[in-house]
Amino acid sequence: MKRVLAAVLLGVATLATTAYAEDFTFLPPGDLIAGSGDGRVDAKVYAPGLLFPIQGKAYANSQVYMTGGLYGPSGSQCAPVNFSYPWRDNYCEERSWDMPLCPAGTGHQGQDIRAASCEGNVHGAIAVVDGTITSIGSYSVYLTAPDGTRYDYLHMDSVQVSVGEKVKRGDLLGKVSNNFGGTSTSVHLHFNIKQNIANIGSVYVPPYLSLVTAYQATLSQPPRGALELADCERLVGWAFDPEKPGAAVAVELDVDATPPSNEAQLLADRERSDLCDTLGSCNHAFAAASPLSLFDGATHAVRLRAIDAEDATRHELLESPTTLACAPLELTGARRPLAEATATAWKLTSFWDELTADASALPEGKALPSAPKAFVDPSDAKLIWVLDGATRRKLAASDAPGWHMDPAALKDAGAAVLELAEGPPFPRRAVWVTVEGLAYVVDDAGGGGGGGNGTPSLPEPTDPEATSGGNSASASCAVHASTAGAPLAPAVGSMKNTTSIGALAIGGLLLVARRRRSRLRSR
Amino acid sequence: MLAPRLVGILALVVAGCAESGDAFDRRPPKPTPTAVTKAAPVDARKALVGTPSWPTSVDGPALKELSEAARRELAHSPVPVLVVDEPKLLRTAVITTGPHWYALSTKDGGLTTALHGTRLAHDYPEIPPARGRSEVRGRPAFITENEGIVSASWLENGVAYSLDLECFERQDTRCQGAAHVTAIANRLRYVGGEGGTR
Numbered sequence: 001m002k003r004v005l006a007a008v009l010l011g012v013a014t015l016a017t018t019a020y021a022e023d024f025t026f027l028p029p030g031d032l033i034a035g036s037g038d039g040r041v042d043a044k045v046y047a048p049g050l051l052f053p054i055q056g057k058a059y060a061n062s063q064v065y066m067t068g069g070l071y072g073p074s075g076s077q078c079a080p081v082n083f084s085y086p087w088r089d090n091y092c093e094e095r096s097w098d099m100p101l102c103p104a105g106t107g108h109q110g111q112d113i114r115a116a117s118c119e120g121n122v123h124g125a126i127a128v129v130d131g132t133i134t135s136i137g138s139y140s141v142y143l144t145a146p147d148g149t150r151y152d153y154l155h156m157d158s159v160q161v162s163v164g165e166k167v168k169r170g171d172l173l174g175k176v177s178n179n180f181g182g183t184s185t186s187v188h189l190h191f192n193i194k195q196n197i198a199n200i201g202s203v204y205v206p207p208y209l210s211l212v213t214a215y216q217a218t219l220s221q222p223p224r225g226a227l228e229l230a231d232c233e234r235l236v237g238w239a240f241d242p243e244k245p246g247a248a249v250a251v252e253l254d255v256d257a258t259p260p261s262n263e264a265q266l267l268a269d270r271e272r273s274d275l276c277d278t279l280g281s282c283n284h285a286f287a288a289a290s291p292l293s294l295f296d297g298a299t300h301a302v303r304l305r306a307i308d309a310e311d312a313t314r315h316e317l318l319e320s321p322t323t324l325a326c327a328p329l330e331l332t333g334a335r336r337p338l339a340e341a342t343a344t345a346w347k348l349t350s351f352w353d354e355l356t357a358d359a360s361a362l363p364e365g366k367a368l369p370s371a372p373k374a375f376v377d378p379s380d381a382k383l384i385w386v387l388d389g390a391t392r393r394k395l396a397a398s399d400a401p402g403w404h405m406d407p408a409a410l411k412d413a414g415a416a417v418l419e420l421a422e423g424p425p426f427p428r429r430a431v432w433v434t435v436e437g438l439a440y441v442v443d444d445a446g447g448g449g450g451g452g453n454g455t456p457s458l459p460e461p462t463d464p465e466a467t468s469g470g471n472s473a474s475a476s477c478a479v480h481a482s483t484a485g486a487p488l489a490p491a492v493g494s495m496k497n498t499t500s501i502g503a504l505a506i507g508g509l510l511l512v513a514r515r516r517r518s519r520l521r522s523r
Numbered sequence: 524m525l526a527p528r529l530v531g532i533l534a535l536v537v538a539g540c541a542e543s544g545d546a547f548d549r550r551p552p553k554p555t556p557t558a559v560t561k562a563a564p565v566d567a568r569k570a571l572v573g574t575p576s577w578p579t580s581v582d583g584p585a586l587k588e589l590s591e592a593a594r595r596e597l598a599h600s601p602v603p604v605l606v607v608d609e610p611k612l613l614r615t616a617v618i619t620t621g622p623h624w625y626a627l628s629t630k631d632g633g634l635t636t637a638l639h640g641t642r643l644a645h646d647y648p649e650i651p652p653a654r655g656r657s658e659v660r661g662r663p664a665f666i667t668e669n670e671g672i673v674s675a676s677w678l679e680n681g682v683a684y685s686l687d688l689e690c691f692e693r694q695d696t697r698c699q700g701a702a703h704v705t706a707i708a709n710r711l712r713y714v715g716g717e718g719g720t721r
Contacts, residue, residue, distance in 0.1 A: 044647065100653040109669040132619050134626035137635035137689035140672060147570065148624040150642030163617045163628045181671065184691045190670055196683035198571055198644040199652035202676040203665060272667040430558050 019056045020083060024219060026060070026087035027209045035066040037094035038103040045213055046148055046205040047128075047149060047193050051169050051280075052214040054176060054189060055124040055244075057116040060087040060211060063186045064078045077186040078118035087215075089208040100203055109204035110152065111194035111211055113176075120177040120187040126245075127167045128214065138181040141173055148180060150202075152192035154181050170280035197458050223306035224247045225268065225284070226318040230302065232326035234401065237317060238275055239268035239306040240284045251286055254303040255294065262353040265290075267308070271408060289402035289429045290324065292355040299325040328357055334365035335433060335440035343439065345371035347404040348430055359433035359442060368441050374405055375413035385413050392421030393445075402429025534572070572623060573642040574679045575602050577719045582712035588613035588697035589714065601718035602640045602682045609633045610712040612636060625716070633691040634698075640684045657701060659686075659708040673704045686711075 028075030052058070061082065064070050068077035092099060092107035100109040113121030120465070127143055128151055132353030135142040141153045141161065161167060173287035178187045193207045227240030239249040254260045272285035294300050303321040305314035338348070346368070369388060377383040384407060385392040386401060397407040403426075424445035431442040575707045586594065588610045596618040604625050606613060616629040624641035655665035656675065664677040671693050676685040686708050690698035697703040713719075 046645075047531050049646060083618060097669075098656060098665045099667060100655075100665060101650070109667065132621060132626075134639065135628035135635065135637035136689070137630070138691040139670075139671070140635070140689055142626075142628075142637060142639075144619070144624065144626055144639070146622050148621065148639075148643045149645075150639060152669075154672075164619050179691075181691045181693060183671075192669065194685070196644045198646040198649070200664065201655070201678050202639065202641070202683045202685040204667070204669065250552070357541050405558075476702070 023085060024215070025085045026212050027089065029089050030092075030095055030204060031089060033062055033088065033090075036062060036065040036071070037092055037107055039089055039092050040206050041104055042101075042206050043209065044206070045209045046105060046195060046207070047151075047210040047215065050128040050210050050214040051126065052211065052218045053125055053128050053151075053153065053191055053251070054113060054115050055126060055246075058215065059083050059085070059114040060089075060111055060208070061114070062088065062090040062093060063112045063188055064093065065090075068186065083117065084113060087208075087212065089206075091204075091206045091208055100200055101205060102270075110154075110190050111207045111239065113189045113191055113211070114187070115189070117178040118187050121175045123176045124172050124187055125153055125156055125174050125176050127169050127171045127173055130169050131167060133161045133163055133165045133167060133173075136161070139179040143173070146198070148196060150192075151192040152190075152194065152332060154190035154192075155188060168276075168280055172246075185278060205493040211260045222313065222315045223308050224315060225251070225306050227304050227320045227322065230290075230319075230322045230324060232295070232324060234287060234302075235266070235290055235304070235306065236266075236285075236287045237319075238272065238279075238285045239317065240275075240279045241308065243310065245279070245281055247309065248283065250307045250309070251317070252305050252307055253291070254305065255291075255300050257301065257303075261351055265307075266304075268405065277416060287401050288352065289325065289399075292329075292431060293351050294324055295326045295328055297325070297327050299323050314370070321450070329355060329431065331355075331359050331362060331433070331442050333362065333427075333442060333444035334446045335362040335435060336365045336440050337357050337367045337445050338432065338439040339367065339370070340439075342368055342370050343432070346430065348432055348441075350432070352404075353430045353432040355431050355433055355442075357433055359440065360435045362440075362442065363446075364440075365443055368443075372403065372405065374403075374410055375417050376407060376410045378412040378418075381407070384476055385417055386411065386426045387417065387420070388426065390421065392417055392420040393423040393426035396428070397425040399428045402427075404430075528601070542598055549685075556713045560692060569645050571644045571646050571658050572678065573644060573681045575642055575716075575718065577603055577716065578680065578713045580713075581715050581719065585613060585712040586714040589616060589618070590614065593618040596620055597625065597715055598717060600640075602642050602716070603680045603719055604714050604716045605638060605640065605684060605711040606714050607707060608712050633695060635687075635689040637687040637689070637709070638684070639687075642682050644683065657705070659705050660711070664705075664708070666704060668698075671698055673701070675704045675708050677708070 008314050029043065030041035032039040059082065062069060065072045066082050067073045067079040068082065079383035082350040090108055090112055091110065092102035095108050096106055099105065099109060129145045131143045131145040133141065134144040136159060139155055141156060141159060143151045150502045153173060157177035157179050158180055159174040176187060176189045178185050191207055193205050193210060194202055195205045196202045197205065223239055223241040225237055227235065227237040229236040237252050241247060241249050248267050251266045251268055252260050253266065254266040266286040266288055268284050270285040271282045272288065273282060275283040275284050300323065301321055302324050304317045306317060315345050366389065373387040375385050377385060384395040384397050386395050399489040400407045427442065427444050433442055454522055585606055585608065593616055599620045601623055606616065606627055607629065612629040612631055615631065616627050619626045623634055623643035624639065627638040629636050655663040657664045657666045659675050659677050660679060662677045662679055664675050666675045672687050672689045674685055674687045676683065686704060688698050688707065707710050
C-alpha cells in the first residue's frame with residue numbers, strides 16, 4: 001500500500017507564480033492616503049490562514065479617497081487606477097466613531113476591497129473560513145468562526161446563505177456589489193474582522209495583513225493533485241486549482257515524453273465525497289480507462305500534469321510520473337463498423353481507444369449504434385443499461401469510463417428500456433481497431449443488437465425513451481469521464497501480480513502490433 | 524466466417540502491468556483532526572478561554588417568546604445568552620452557538636439586530652488594555668458606527684458581548700447615534716445557556 005500524507009499532498013505542490021501574482025504589490029500596513037487619517041502600523045496577522053474573500057483578482061484601497069470617491073480625485077469609481085496595484089490599507093481612515101485600536105481612537109473599521117472589475121453582482125465573495133452564518137442584514141452578512149472571530153461582508157448582492165447555515169471555507173456567500181440599503185456606494189466589499197481582544201472586548205481589528213497573506217496564498221497556489229491509481233485498467237486521481245475552486249482542472253497525459261496531443265487530456269470534474277472536506281468542494285476527481293495506445297507490451301513512462309487555465313503552465317500530479325507496461329489484448333467476438341460520426345458521438349479517440357492489433361480474423365458484425373443511449377438501472381445504481389439495437393445490454397457503472405460515460409449524468413431507465421430483451425453484457429470498454437484502413441469497434445459478444453453471434457440481422461437501433469424525454473449518454477458524456485464516486489472496480493485489485501506468462505497461456509493468440517492510421521468508414 | 528460463439532466477456536488479458544500492488548489508497552487524506560468542539564482551533568498561545576459567571580435567574584417571559592429551535596440552541600451556549608426585550612423580535616430570532624460563543628439575529632421593520640457573546644479572548648501582549656468611553660448596562664462600552672451599522676461592545680459575566688443595529692434606510696434614526704443601541708443594550712434579558720439556571 002502506498003499512502004500519501006496530507007502534508008505531502010497539500011504542501012508539495014509546486015509554487016508556480018501566475019501572471020497576476022507577479023505584479024501584485026502592496027503598501028505597508030498603516031500607510032493611508034495622505035490626508036485620510038492616521039493608520040495603524042501593525043505587522044500582526046490577526047486572522048492567519050484565511051481564504052481570500054473574493055474570487056479572482058482584487059484591489060484593496062479606499063472608496064472615499066481614491067478616484068471618484070467623496071474626498072478623492074474627480075473621476076469615475078471605475079477608473080483603472082482604482083483597479084490596480086499596489087494595495088493600500090484603509091483601516092483607521094478618518095471617521096468619527098470609537099475605534100480603540102486606531103491611533104486617533106476613531107476610524108474606519110475594516111478594509112474596502114474592489115473585485116476584478118467595477119461590475120456589480122458579478123464577482124463571487126466566498127467564506128474565508130469554515131463557520132456559521134450568524135446574521136444577515138439589509139446589506140451585511142456575518143460569518144463567525146469556531147474561535148468566535150467574526151468576519152463581516154458588507155454590500156453584497158445575490159446572497160446565497162441563510163442565518164444559521166454552516167459554511168465551508170470557499171463556499172459562495174454572495175456577489176460583490178454596491179448594496180447599501182437604498183443608499184448609493186461604489187461596488188466593493190467592505191470586510192471587517194471583529195475579535196475579542198483581551199482586556200478590551202469585541203473590537204474591529206486590522207484586517208489588512210490578513211488579507212494580504214490570504215491573497216498571496218491564493219496567487220501562489222497552482223493547480224495540484226494526485227495520480228492515485230495507474231494500472232492497465234484505469235487512471236484515477238484528482239486535480240484542483242485553489243485559485244478557481246469551483247472550476248474543473250484539465251489534466252494532460254504525456255507518454256514517453258512525446259508532446260501530448262489534444263486528445264490526451266482528462267477533465268477533473270467528477271464528484272467524489274472524500275475530496276469535499278480536504279479541498280472545500282467535491283467535483284475534482286478524474287477516472288479513465290487507460291489508453292489503449294499503450295497496450296503494446298512495451299514499458300511506457302506516463303506523466304499526468306494539471307493545466308493552469310490562467311497561464312497554461314503544467315503542474316505534475318503527485319505520484320506522477322509512473323510507468324505502465326500493458327500487454328496486447330486478445331480480441332474475441334466480432335468487429336463492428338464504426339462511422340466517423342459515430343466515433344464522435346461516442347467520444348472515441350485514437351489516443352484513448354485505438355488498439356494497434358490485427359483484428360482481421362474477427363467476423364464483421366452490425367454497426368455500433370450511431371450514438372450512445374444509456375440509462376441507470378432504477379433499482380441498482382451500479383448497473384447501466386446500454387441500448388443496442390432491439391436489446392438492452394448491461395454495463396457496470398464502474399466500467400462507464402471505458403465508454404466515456406458519466407453514470408451520475410445518466411437518467412434512470414424507464415419501463416420502455418426495461419421491457420427490451422436483455423442482450424449479452426456490453427463490452428467493458430471501447431476497443432477501436434483498424435482493418436484494412438477501416439475503423440471498427442470490437443464487441444466481445446459478437447456484434448450487437450441482440451443476436452450476439454457476430455452475424456446478427458437486426459433492426460436499426462431505436463430509442464424507446466424518445467417520446468418520454470429519455471436521456472442519451474451522448475448528451476451527457478464527459479470526455480473521459482470518471483465513475484462519479486463509484487468504488488473502483490474489483491478488477492483493479494484483481495490485476496495485481498498478473499503475469500504476462502499466465503496471461504499469454506490463457507490468451508493463446510497475441511496479435512501483432514501494426515500501427516496504421518485509421519481511415520474511418522463513412523456510412 | 525470464423526465465428527465461434529464466444530459468449531461472455533471480451534477477455535481483457537492484461538499482462539505484465541508495471542503497477543502490481545494493491546489498489547492502493549492514494550486518496551487525499553483528511554486534514555489532521557483538530558479540536559473542533561470545546562477546544563477551538565486557534566493558536567493556544569494567543570487564546571484565553573474565560574469562565575463565564577452565570578446569572579442566577581432566567582427571564583421566563585423572554586424565554587417563552589423564543590421559538591422552540593432557538594430555545595434548543597441556546598441550551599448549548601457556552602456563555603450566558605442575552606436577548607432583546609421585544610417579543611416580536613424574539614419570536615423570529617435565530618440563535619446559533621459555537622464552541623465559545625453564541626449569536627442571535629433578528630429582523631423586523633427595516634432593522635436587523637445582531638447580538639454576539641464570546642468567552643474566548645485573543646491575547647496580544649503588545650496591545651494595552653482600553654476602556655470604552657461610553658456606558659451600557661452599567662459598564663464601560665465602545666460604541667462605533669460601521670458603514671451605517673451602529674455597534675456597542677462591552678464585557679459582562681466574563682464574556683465579551685456586542686450588539687449591532689443595521690437599518691435598511693440610512694436615514695433611520697435608530698442607527699444614528701448611540702441612544703437607540705444603548706437603550707436596546709440596557710434592556711437585554713438573560714435567558715440561559717449550558718451553564719445557567721433553567
